[in-house]
Amino acid sequence: MIVTKPYPNEHACRMREPGDFQADSFRRMERDHEGKKYAVIMGKLNGEDTMTLQAYRYPSATWTAEAARAHAKAHDCTRFEAATGEEKGCQSCEEKALRKAYGTTDGPLGLPMKDEAAHAVEELLKVIPADCRELLTDGPLRRVKVAEDMQLIEGERTDVSIITTDAVDHDREVIDPRGVNMDYFRKTGMPVTWAHRYDLMPVGNAVWIEYKRGRKAILAKTRYHDRPDGWEGNWFSDAIWHLIKTGVLRGKSIGFIPQQIHAPSPDEIKERPELAEARVIYDKITMLEYAVAPIPANPDALVMAAAKAKSTGLIVPEMVFADCGIIIPDALGDIDWEGLDHAESITNRTTEIGADVTSPSVLTQAQVIKAFEDKTKELLVRMPALLDEVIARKRGRV
Numbered sequence: 001m002i003v004t005k006p007y008p009n010e011h012a013c014r015m016r017e018p019g020d021f022q023a024d025s026f027r028r029m030e031r032d033h034e035g036k037k038y039a040v041i042m043g044k045l046n047g048e049d050t051m052t053l054q055a056y057r058y059p060s061a062t063w064t065a066e067a068a069r070a071h072a073k074a075h076d077c078t079r080f081e082a083a084t085g086e087e088k089g090c091q092s093c094e095e096k097a098l099r100k101a102y103g104t105t106d107g108p109l110g111l112p113m114k115d116e117a118a119h120a121v122e123e124l125l126k127v128i129p130a131d132c133r134e135l136l137t138d139g140p141l142r143r144v145k146v147a148e149d150m151q152l153i154e155g156e157r158t159d160v161s162i163i164t165t166d167a168v169d170h171d172r173e174v175i176d177p178r179g180v181n182m183d184y185f186r187k188t189g190m191p192v193t194w195a196h197r198y199d200l201m202p203v204g205n206a207v208w209i210e211y212k213r214g215r216k217a218i219l220a221k222t223r224y225h226d227r228p229d230g231w232e233g234n235w236f237s238d239a240i241w242h243l244i245k246t247g248v249l250r251g252k253s254i255g256f257i258p259q260q261i262h263a264p265s266p267d268e269i270k271e272r273p274e275l276a277e278a279r280v281i282y283d284k285i286t287m288l289e290y291a292v293a294p295i296p297a298n299p300d301a302l303v304m305a306a307a308k309a310k311s312t313g314l315i316v317p318e319m320v321f322a323d324c325g326i327i328i329p330d331a332l333g334d335i336d337w338e339g340l341d342h343a344e345s346i347t348n349r350t351t352e353i354g355a356d357v358t359s360p361s362v363l364t365q366a367q368v369i370k371a372f373e374d375k376t377k378e379l380l381v382r383m384p385a386l387l388d389e390v391i392a393r394k395r396g397r398v
Contacts, residue, residue, distance in 0.1 A: 010039075011058040011065055013072035013080045021045055021054060028057075028106045029115045033071060036062045039104070060085065101191055101202055109139045109257075111288065112198050117188060124257060124286060132258040140255040141285075142196060143169060144293045147250045157224045157241055158207065163252040163290050165217040172279045177211050177218050179260070179284040185209065192222050193291040194240060195323045196255060201225075203237045203292060220252070220290065239316045240292055242309055248302045251293030260284040294323035302326060 018026075025044035030037055039057040044050065056077055058068035065082035072080055099112070107118035108125055125133065135141060143164065151160040164175050190206035204224040212219045224241040243249045260283040264275040275281075296302035302324060306316035 007057070007081075008084050009060050011060060011063060011068035011081065011083050013056045013068075013077040014054070015056075015077050015079075016052065016054050018054065021052075024110055026054070026106050027051070027108070027118060028104060029118070030104050038063065038068075038071070097201060098198070102198055103188070109136060109288075111140070113188065117184065120184065121257070121288070128257065128259050132261060135258055140257060140288050142253050142255045143171070143173070143175060144251050144253045144295060146293070146295060147252070150250055152245050154245060157226065158221055159244055160219065160221045161250070161252060162215065162217045163209075163220050164254050165215070168274055168278045172277055174264075174275065174278050174281045175285065176281060176283055177216055179282070180211065180218055180256075181284070181286045182209055182218075185287045185289065193289065194236070195294045196253065196289065196291045200236065203240045206290070234315045234317065236317065238314060239309070239320065242314055243302065243305060243316065243320075244292070246305045248296050248298070248305045249292060251295040253291045253293040254287055255289040255291070256285040256287045258282050258285050294320070296324055296326070299324070299326050
């Protein structure tokens with residue numbers, strides 16, 4: 001989120017210009033002064049590896065402009081701007097909700113987290129081997145597992161699914177579940193995001209997560225958030241839960257820091273021949289997060305499920321399709337889905353008895369086919385780019 005300065009709900013005092021710092025190095029940490037919270041913004045100056053103070057921030061709800069100015073001045077910060085008190089589009093409301101869900105610190109690797117957790121991750125990054133550290137140039141590593149089977153408990157809005165195994169994945173990599181450290185993730189409150197997007201509220205939380213020795217896998221139970229009382233409009237978790245319980249979304253993606261890796265040895269390949277295809281095995285990792293992965297089991301099924309949900313008043317946001325690399329045909333929005341269900345039922349029954357049926361309801365099915373045919377012509381032009389994106393997502397780059 002980009003908020004213009006001065007800030008609507010925070011007094012601010014800048015020590016250095018943001019442009020003096022490496023773009024992705026900023027961290028926000030909470031401090032306490034006489035019982036009142038304030039924040040310090042730190043980052044790495046261009047060309048340096050150590051953290052340097054960039055700015056102070058003071059919530060206007062607990063700090064007057066005069067008190068914040070005096071505190072900043074006592075810390076040799078004189079470029080002070082008082083909060084405007086104007087909240088455009090309730091940006092501050094959304095920001096507060098996100099920080100409450102994930103933490104108030106802009107931590108290492110670009111993840112929001114609690115201050116204590118940020119320090120722990122920073123210390124971990126200092127001690128991991130160089131061959132592991134060099135894999136983290138774009139943030140935490142992320143790998144996807146599409147569940148072959150998933151247990152759904154509709155009354156609880158939960159699913160139980162495998163989120164990683166010791167199988168060779170599409171990137172020719174293997175994660176050893178025995179070496180997955182889940183302590184950090186458990187301390188975060190275990191939020192579950194959509195597609196690792198921290199600009200959105202979590203779609204749910206992990207109820208539990210554990211290693212299953214017999215299945216050589218990490219298993220997790222995810223609960224998808226209920227619509228709050230009095231909430232008006234769309235509730236994002238409803239859409240994700242709908243796509244999960246209809247079997248369209250079956251993947252989970254973990255984010256982690258590698259701590260020990262090796263190439264499979266001849267003895268390992270002899271014991272497990274499929275490891276001949278693997279280029280690296282992750283022996284030990286620290287798991288930071290997991291998300292519902294934007295990989296539909298069947299893209300056509302996603303389009304159909306979303307359009308059908310629309311007829312009941314449930315809207316699947318366009319960003320879900322964008323994150324999945326899919327364009328939904330506009331023509332599907334006006335289809336009579338109730339009639340289509342009826343047509344399918346009639347078609348199935350009459351096929352069994354060999355009858356010739358010419359029901360008007362069957363035309364609704366033809367309407368679906370026509371809609372796809374029309375849109376297919378447009379999609380053919382974009383197909384090479386779409387295939388590249390789908391392949392990238394299948395390989396876990398989400």
